[in-house]
Amino acid sequence: MxxxxxxxxxxxxxxxxxxxxxxxxxxxxxxxxxxxxxxxxGHYFDGRPIVILHGGSRPTAVLAEQIGHPQETVTTVSGHxxxxxxxxxxxxxxxxxxxxxxxxxxxxxxxxVSGAFGISGIDGRLFEGRKKELRILxxxxxxxxKDDYTGRAERMNDSLLSGLMGLELLPVICPPIISSExxxxxxxxxxxxxxxxxxxxxxxxxxxxxxxxxxxxxxxEASLIETMTAADLERLIASNxxxxxxxKFMAAxxxxxxxxxxxxxxxxxxxxxxxxxxxxxxxxxxxxxxY
Amino acid sequence: MxxxxxxxxxxxxxxxxxxxxxxxxxxxxxxxxxxxxxxxxGHYFDGRPIVILHGGSRPTAVLAEQIGHPQETVTTVSGHxxxxxxxxxxxxxxxxxxxxxxxxxxxxxxxxVSGAFGISGIDGRLFEGRKKELRILxxxxxxxxKDDYTGRAERMNDSLLSGLMGLELLPVICPPIISSExxxxxxxxxxxxxxxxxxxxxxxxxxxxxxxxxxxxxxxEASLIETMTAADLERLIASNxxxxxxxKFMAAxxxxxxxxxxxxxxxxxxxxxxxxxxxxxxxxxxxxxxY
Numbered sequence: 001m002x003x004x005x006x007x008x009x010x011x012x013x014x015x016x017x018x019x020x021x022x023x024x025x026x027x028x029x030x031x032x033x034x035x036x037x038x039x040x041x042g043h044y045f046d047g048r049p050i051v052i053l054h055g056g057s058r059p060t061a062v063l064a065e066q067i068g069h070p071q072e073t074v075t076t077v078s079g080h081x082x083x084x085x086x087x088x089x090x091x092x093x094x095x096x097x098x099x100x101x102x103x104x105x106x107x108x109x110x111x112x113v114s115g116a117f118g119i120s121g122i123d124g125r126l127f128e129g130r131k132k133e134l135r136i137l138x139x140x141x142x143x144x145x146k147d148d149y150t151g152r153a154e155r156m157n158d159s160l161l162s163g164l165m166g167l168e169l170l171p172v173i174c175p176p177i178i179s180s181e182x183x184x185x186x187x188x189x190x191x192x193x194x195x196x197x198x199x200x201x202x203x204x205x206x207x208x209x210x211x212x213x214x215x216x217x218x219x220x221e222a223s224l225i226e227t228m229t230a231a232d233l234e235r236l237i238a239s240n241x242x243x244x245x246x247x248k249f250m251a252a253x254x255x256x257x258x259x260x261x262x263x264x265x266x267x268x269x270x271x272x273x274x275x276x277x278x279x280x281x282x283x284x285x286x287x288x289x290x291y
Numbered sequence: 292m293x294x295x296x297x298x299x300x301x302x303x304x305x306x307x308x309x310x311x312x313x314x315x316x317x318x319x320x321x322x323x324x325x326x327x328x329x330x331x332x333g334h335y336f337d338g339r340p341i342v343i344l345h346g347g348s349r350p351t352a353v354l355a356e357q358i359g360h361p362q363e364t365v366t367t368v369s370g371h372x373x374x375x376x377x378x379x380x381x382x383x384x385x386x387x388x389x390x391x392x393x394x395x396x397x398x399x400x401x402x403x404v405s406g407a408f409g410i411s412g413i414d415g416r417l418f419e420g421r422k423k424e425l426r427i428l429x430x431x432x433x434x435x436x437k438d439d440y441t442g443r444a445e446r447m448n449d450s451l452l453s454g455l456m457g458l459e460l461l462p463v464i465c466p467p468i469i470s471s472e473x474x475x476x477x478x479x480x481x482x483x484x485x486x487x488x489x490x491x492x493x494x495x496x497x498x499x500x501x502x503x504x505x506x507x508x509x510x511x512e513a514s515l516i517e518t519m520t521a522a523d524l525e526r527l528i529a530s531n532x533x534x535x536x537x538x539k540f541m542a543a544x545x546x547x548x549x550x551x552x553x554x555x556x557x558x559x560x561x562x563x564x565x566x567x568x569x570x571x572x573x574x575x576x577x578x579x580x581x582y
Contacts, residue, residue, distance in 0.1 A: 098389030110473040182401040
């Protein structure tokens with residue numbers, strides 16, 4: 001399918017007035033935010049409606065180290081690795097995500113995007129979810145990890161986001177999210193981006209990280225998988241191949257099933273990373289193919 | 292004027308549909324946030340339009356200590372003491388304010404205030420201001436302190452705030468603010484509250500801190516000054532008496548001159564602190580008196 005992309009114009013994967021959702025990976029180095037924000041500003045001034053989401057793994061790790069409360073990971077009974085979010089880590093995570101959020105909003109303001117508007121998942125209950133029960137082994141016994149504040153965004157306050165966009169704001173959304181019991185939760189924001197793109201019927205969801213897309217043999221960039229179908233996603237999620245991309249696959253699946261035109265797993269470290277992704281650079285998962 | 296207050300009902304200083312602005316002092320201990328949020332929720336469920344602002348001095352000091360970058364103060368040439376905000380302190384301040392903001396929003400959500408909505412002064416350029424030039428003595432020479440990010444909120448994006456309230460949100464606003472040159476700034480939020488109350492023509496501005504109001508002889512709580520006029524404010528600002536309350540006086544002056552009915556400097560550590568303030572507890576500065 002590589003040939004099919006030859007000659008694709010810079011807007012082939014999305015029309016000029018279609019909604020674009022961009023997830024900025026929380027592990028992208030801060031030095032790349034300038035080029036990312038340049039590109040966002042370009043699309044904004046083209047009049048395209050945009051929603052940005054971002055995680056906070058890198059700034060959280062930095063702040064946790066500075067404070068002297070390094071992050072732990074736990075392995076669940078089912079064999080998945082999960083970051084431990086005890087109350088202190090939740091506080092660190094919340095502050096670090098907000099710090100990155102303000103940085104991105106200020107960088108967009110510098111570029112004239114006066115509508116850039118930071119918001120967390122708890123504000124106006126934008127993202128509501130359920131606290132996960134992490135089952136771990138303690139010696140030979142399976143126990144539920146207490147005092148852990150991890151969850152998954154399950155519902156979005158659509159009318160809030162539409163209302164904000166009606167005020168000509170460009171939402172820049174970060175964790176935490178809020179639980180049904182009104183606790184703040186650390187939640188994966190690839191999944192939140194998938195939910196949001198589906199709920200808002202976005203035309204494209206671009207997920208930027210610090211690799212060029214899905215690589216068949218990491219870190220060989222020549223092994224980039226250029227296109228995938230929804231059926232491929234199903235298979236990869238079930239097989240747990242490329243485990244570190246699993247949440248991106250799940251997000252893509254939710255988006256595509258929800259009617260999003262294209263999900264592109266793309267490189268956030270290059271010039272015009274979003275425009276390139278919309279031109280087909282990265283791993284393109286198309287809703288119109290084989291589904 | 293103490294007698295005049297006998298028998299004042301719980302709504303004497305404000306009508307049921309009048310806008311209430313509450314500033315929560317950044318140095319109030321976190322343990323008092325629960326009672327403050329109880330009171331906010333009560334007014335919210337009464338249907339009163341409310342805007343909350345808060346500073347971040349206490350959480351900033353805590354985080355700065357944790358990180359090992361303790362805060363410095365500088366004395367300017369004109370003899371005022373100012374907190375030094377170097378780039379690292381700005382980052383700490385921004386994160387700490389956001390942490391407190393999320394805490395307050397989550398506490399309000401717990402109480403059923405689903406519209407509670409955190410926002411910083413940079414989002415949508417809510418509060419724009421100018422970078423202060425801090426002139427200090429270096430040996431015998433007067434120099435402008437470089438790399439300091441302090442400023443004062445001078446303009447408010449009224450239509451943004453009205454738009455958010457039109458979405459039935461209860462804004463909970465924190466620093467930083469944004470400069471005309473798009474830099475984040477540490478800004479006093481008593482002054483921001485005064486500006487906001489004036490711009491929105493609030494009926495009352497309640498400024499909560501960890502004292503019962505203005506005390507003639509601190510810390511003697513029996514020396515509470517119960518009422519003040521706008522003329523008193525002018526005099527106190529000019530004389531620099533009660534220096535640590537100077538910004539509150541300036542905020543009150545801006546609010547009263549802007550048409551706000553009453554500004555109440557009140558105790559944030561008591562039960563129903565806002566309701567009590569609206570009943571006349573604290574130092575009441577009335578726009579209708581002697582002006």
